[in-house]
Amino acid sequence: MLSLILVFAAIAAFALGGLPSCIISPRTSAGRVLAAVFSLAGGLLGLAGLAVFAFGSSLGEAFTLAQGGPASLDLAWVLPWGSFSVALDPLSAVFLAPVFAIPALGSLYGLGYRSDREDRGVRRLLDPFYGILAASMALVLIARDGVLFLIAWEVMAMAAFFAATSEDEGDEVRRAGWVYLIATHIGTLCLFAMFSLWNAETGSFALLPSQGILASGGILFVLAVAGFGFKAGLMPLHVWLPAAHANAPSQVSGVMSGVMLKLGIYGIIRVCSLMPIAPAWWGTTLLVAGAVTGIAGIAFAIGQSDIKRMLAYSSIENIGIIAMGMGLALLGRTNERWDWILLGLGAALFHVWNHALFKSLLFFASGGVVHAAETRDMDALGGIARRAPALAGLFLVASLAICALPPLNGFAGEWLLYLGLFRTLDIGGVGGGIISAPVAAVAAVALALIGSLAVAAFVRLYGAVFLGSPRSGQAEMVHEPRAAMLIPMAILAAACLALGVFPRIALIPIEAAVRSWAPTIPAGASIANIASLWWTAPLGTVLAAIALTMALLTRSFRRRARGAAATRAASTAAPGAISGAPGTWDCGYARPTPRMQYTGSSFGASIVHMLAFVLWPRGGREKAKGFFPASWRHEASVPDAILDRAIMPVVEWGGSYLPRIRVFQRGQTHMYVLYVLIITIALLVFSWMGA
Amino acid sequence: MIELLNALLVIVLVLNLFALGNSRILSVIRIVAVQGALLGVIPLLVHERITTPALIAAVAAIGLKGIAIPAIMIRSLRAAEIKREVEPLVGLLPSIILGALATAVVLLFSRKLGAASEAASNMIIPASISTVLVGFILLITRFKALSQVLGYLVLENGIFIFGMLLIEAIPLVVEMGLLLDLFVGIFVISIITNHINQAFSSMDTRELVSLKE
Numbered sequence: 001m002l003s004l005i006l007v008f009a010a011i012a013a014f015a016l017g018g019l020p021s022c023i024i025s026p027r028t029s030a031g032r033v034l035a036a037v038f039s040l041a042g043g044l045l046g047l048a049g050l051a052v053f054a055f056g057s058s059l060g061e062a063f064t065l066a067q068g069g070p071a072s073l074d075l076a077w078v079l080p081w082g083s084f085s086v087a088l089d090p091l092s093a094v095f096l097a098p099v100f101a102i103p104a105l106g107s108l109y110g111l112g113y114r115s116d117r118e119d120r121g122v123r124r125l126l127d128p129f130y131g132i133l134a135a136s137m138a139l140v141l142i143a144r145d146g147v148l149f150l151i152a153w154e155v156m157a158m159a160a161f162f163a164a165t166s167e168d169e170g171d172e173v174r175r176a177g178w179v180y181l182i183a184t185h186i187g188t189l190c191l192f193a194m195f196s197l198w199n200a201e202t203g204s205f206a207l208l209p210s211q212g213i214l215a216s217g218g219i220l221f222v223l224a225v226a227g228f229g230f231k232a233g234l235m236p237l238h239v240w241l242p243a244a245h246a247n248a249p250s251q252v253s254g255v256m257s258g259v260m261l262k263l264g265i266y267g268i269i270r271v272c273s274l275m276p277i278a279p280a281w282w283g284t285t286l287l288v289a290g291a292v293t294g295i296a297g298i299a300f301a302i303g304q305s306d307i308k309r310m311l312a313y314s315s316i317e318n319i320g321i322i323a324m325g326m327g328l329a330l331l332g333r334t335n336e337r338w339d340w341i342l343l344g345l346g347a348a349l350f351h352v353w354n355h356a357l358f359k360s361l362l363f364f365a366s367g368g369v370v371h372a373a374e375t376r377d378m379d380a381l382g383g384i385a386r387r388a389p390a391l392a393g394l395f396l397v398a399s400l401a402i403c404a405l406p407p408l409n410g411f412a413g414e415w416l417l418y419l420g421l422f423r424t425l426d427i428g429g430v431g432g433g434i435i436s437a438p439v440a441a442v443a444a445v446a447l448a449l450i451g452s453l454a455v456a457a458f459v460r461l462y463g464a465v466f467l468g469s470p471r472s473g474q475a476e477m478v479h480e481p482r483a484a485m486l487i488p489m490a491i492l493a494a495a496c497l498a499l500g501v502f503p504r505i506a507l508i509p510i511e512a513a514v515r516s517w518a519p520t521i522p523a524g525a526s527i528a529n530i531a532s533l534w535w536t537a538p539l540g541t542v543l544a545a546i547a548l549t550m551a552l553l554t555r556s557f558r559r560r561a562r563g564a565a566a567t568r569a570a571s572t573a574a575p576g577a578i579s580g581a582p583g584t585w586d587c588g589y590a591r592p593t594p595r596m597q598y599t600g601s602s603f604g605a606s607i608v609h610m611l612a613f614v615l616w617p618r619g620g621r622e623k624a625k626g627f628f629p630a631s632w633r634h635e636a637s638v639p640d641a642i643l644d645r646a647i648m649p650v651v652e653w654g655g656s657y658l659p660r661i662r663v664f665q666r667g668q669t670h671m672y673v674l675y676v677l678i679i680t681i682a683l684l685v686f687s688w689m690g691a
Numbered sequence: 692m693i694e695l696l697n698a699l700l701v702i703v704l705v706l707n708l709f710a711l712g713n714s715r716i717l718s719v720i721r722i723v724a725v726q727g728a729l730l731g732v733i734p735l736l737v738h739e740r741i742t743t744p745a746l747i748a749a750v751a752a753i754g755l756k757g758i759a760i761p762a763i764m765i766r767s768l769r770a771a772e773i774k775r776e777v778e779p780l781v782g783l784l785p786s787i788i789l790g791a792l793a794t795a796v797v798l799l800f801s802r803k804l805g806a807a808s809e810a811a812s813n814m815i816i817p818a819s820i821s822t823v824l825v826g827f828i829l830l831i832t833r834f835k836a837l838s839q840v841l842g843y844l845v846l847e848n849g850i851f852i853f854g855m856l857l858i859e860a861i862p863l864v865v866e867m868g869l870l871l872d873l874f875v876g877i878f879v880i881s882i883i884t885n886h887i888n889q890a891f892s893s894m895d896t897r898e899l900v901s902l903k904e
Contacts, residue, residue, distance in 0.1 A: 669839065670780065670830065670831045670832070670834070671831075673827060673830040673831050673842075674827075677827045
């Protein structure tokens, strides 16, 4: 019970912390500081609650009085449906950890993100809704009643809308907000249908595991995948995601991508846990959807030139990886293969944590760049590593982690998934095993493809933004961010490293969550037994040692090279000599300029071209005239295939016909009264006919 | 008793038609005031004996509808310096015919609506519905803000008549709340019309269209 009380305290702190910002004059920084203090307190309280929940039994007598019962609460309320029913279980706890940690760090980061002068109106909207977003996400995770869940879910969706569009001066921001609003409500509609169906099937809105097979289990599953898939960003349903993440303030993007998307994942996992008997096609569906989402997501990421858009597509890719893990776990449950469940769901949950850590770090770091340079176009940036080395280092850590390279956490998570997918090759299951095994094997190949494309995407991003020399004046404005921004990023990077080197720490709570999801797993089985992970620590040490040696070697080499160049420059310094004489590897360019560098677009062009059948890139080039053309243009962009090529044309088509309906909205009270009268008379006639 | 009640209701219906046919706003205000005062008497006639709630309702209705609201409206009419509704959407004579038709149709069909048997007079329901309809017609066809307020008043009068059926079922508090709402609403509208008139030098609600989005 104490754990639940602490979680509620955290929710209250998050929800109320931002309110002073609305009241206190934006000229002083008191409101924002209060908001940050409150959400840090909320984060700590919540994590303390989770710690009590995890170690509660061993904490001893001090808490026995306060604990006094299981971590659940069931109260009647005034609404005609459902009840205020909340509980804490290992699955909720695994998802709650990032919900408490990331927003707290993000609010600290937000303190340094903008100066008071730049803020003004934005904070009044941002602070309260940012807090409410965190609070409602926590409430979603502990809700055990369909109605309460939906209420919390809708509050979360709306809070995210207001937080993401708080910088609403630009048309682009407002458009992104609209698309998000529509997408999230279609998703919520699916969930309404799902919970109503659940109520009809089981007789209550309580989210308790059903006994036996439900007649409409398949429909429930499809509705859940569709409804939660909109939030998580499974591939055809991801339309709102890139623009919303790109246009939100960076701490909101970090929280949305790192945490909020995972609530869609949580929803699917939770609904699957309510229906213990799953046909094989559930798992296969998720596996295929995950693979498609992963490959297409990262392929679109390579085509983007907007840093935050690219990161958003990479989030879609990671959601795909998580969905693959869930698919494997569902197949395992169908085939009674507990090792698939352990590895699949374990990998999925582990990746939920990992992605929360490194993607929020990436968004925070890119926020530092974007805010200073005032552009998100990576082809206008470059050479930032020299101006902001700490920022570049943190970004590098996160990029390595997201590419699943050892010894960072991304590797540990995907390693489990690989092991799990390979285990499906020994066809031993019943029934669905014969169909599912090839699918799963193909999924392993898809995962490998995703991994390699991710490396390409992040080499491109890091190379274009941080290496080379600045491509524009905007890139030269970038400076090292303030300590308030760097500290949360450093904490996240340290967590990435810690989970990569000691993945077993994370596996303890994750395994408990997997067990609560599939209680049939035998007591002796554990992830550590089937997936050897002891070597991550030595491997990490060795790799760190190699990296350190390389760094030292480079440094001394550079110093020597710089000394040599200085002496050469001194000896050749003559009147009229070209400054910056061509070096050995300059390909004969006497006067290289920053614009001659490879841009992100040119780096990605080969891959975009290769995947053109999925990406449908847009763009073209002018024909060059003459031998020495004075000017020449080339354009390339990769619009979202679903939103810009499928949905928007339909919407525009509708937009040209539907305004005719506006005739009815005249703005004259008389007409509205007339409508009321017509409806009243119609109802009278209707009731008279009925009688 | 019932004869008296029926006579009153018929007068109310006739006043409806007068309100529809008069273009001078001052006269319409007076007509609606008389209607309100007559309605105030009805609670005393509906039931055999005079109960406290009925008495309070009667006093409040006469005080508010017969005296207070018309006084406010006449004041704001003087301040606004307008005299008549210039060009209603539907002309005066057609709107009288429309009102008469509505009243006739309601009288014809009210038997089918049931519930009439329990009422003290079988005129109450048709009178209330046709008054509501006349209120609607006023609201739809008149453009001056003050005429619209009168439309709302007539509409409320219709609802008030209907409430007579239920004066013992509906708590007195609800009835009083309704009256208070009406009073405050008209108070506010009268003040606003004054300000609108000063700011835009027009009281035509058609000018307010630009607020629609």
